Amino acid sequence: MTTEAAYTDLTTPLGSLQEELSSLIETFIHLGVQVHDFKATEEAKLGLSNNINKVVAQLKNLSNRNDLHDVSIPLEIINYIEDGRNPDIYTREFVEVVRKINQHLNGKSLAFEKFQNMLGHSIVKEFPDLEKQVEEITKRTKV
Numbered sequence: 001m002t003t004e005a006a007y008t009d010l011t012t013p014l015g016s017l018q019e020e021l022s023s024l025i026e027t028f029i030h031l032g033v034q035v036h037d038f039k040a041t042e043e044a045k046l047g048l049s050n051n052i053n054k055v056v057a058q059l060k061n062l063s064n065r066n067d068l069h070d071v072s073i074p075l076e077i078i079n080y081i082e083d084g085r086n087p088d089i090y091t092r093e094f095v096e097v098v099r100k101i102n103q104h105l106n107g108k109s110l111a112f113e114k115f116q117n118m119l120g121h122s123i124v125k126e127f128p129d130l131e132k133q134v135e136e137i138t139k140r141t142k143v
Contacts, residue, residue: 017065024058027051116141 031051038044077087120134 013065017062020058020062024055024062027054027058031055 031048034044034048034051038048077090080087080090116138120138124131124134
């Protein structure tokens with residue numbers, strides 16, 4: 001299962017956490033709209049009170065979850081969110097950095113392989129009696 005699929009799978013701790021957080025964010029949005037458009041009517045007061053109670057209940061449910069010890073959220077992502085930035089940007093940047101590192105390491109690996117072949121060829125050219133040993137070493141060190 002991919003990580004992305006785990007986010008939407010409600011049977012996993014991460015998937016259910018995402019669902020609860022989405023619901024909490026939606027409640028906060030409704031609460032913000034209610035506060036912005038608040039008119040001191042009894043109906044508005046009741047609706048505002050209900051949404052505040054809903055937020056409190058949702059936060060209580062989140063704090064009482066026992067399955068969150070399996071969910072690890074990097075501190076950098078939390079800092080991104082606290083700074084008002086989209087955590088997807090962090091993920092995209094992280095993937096780009098890992099891709100660049102992989103390309104660099106792949107280039108190094110190819111360079112070492114070419115160097116090994118050139119060195120082996122040069123050794124065999126200068127010392128023909130070492131051909132068997134060079135071939136044996138080359139076979140053992142191939143990835």
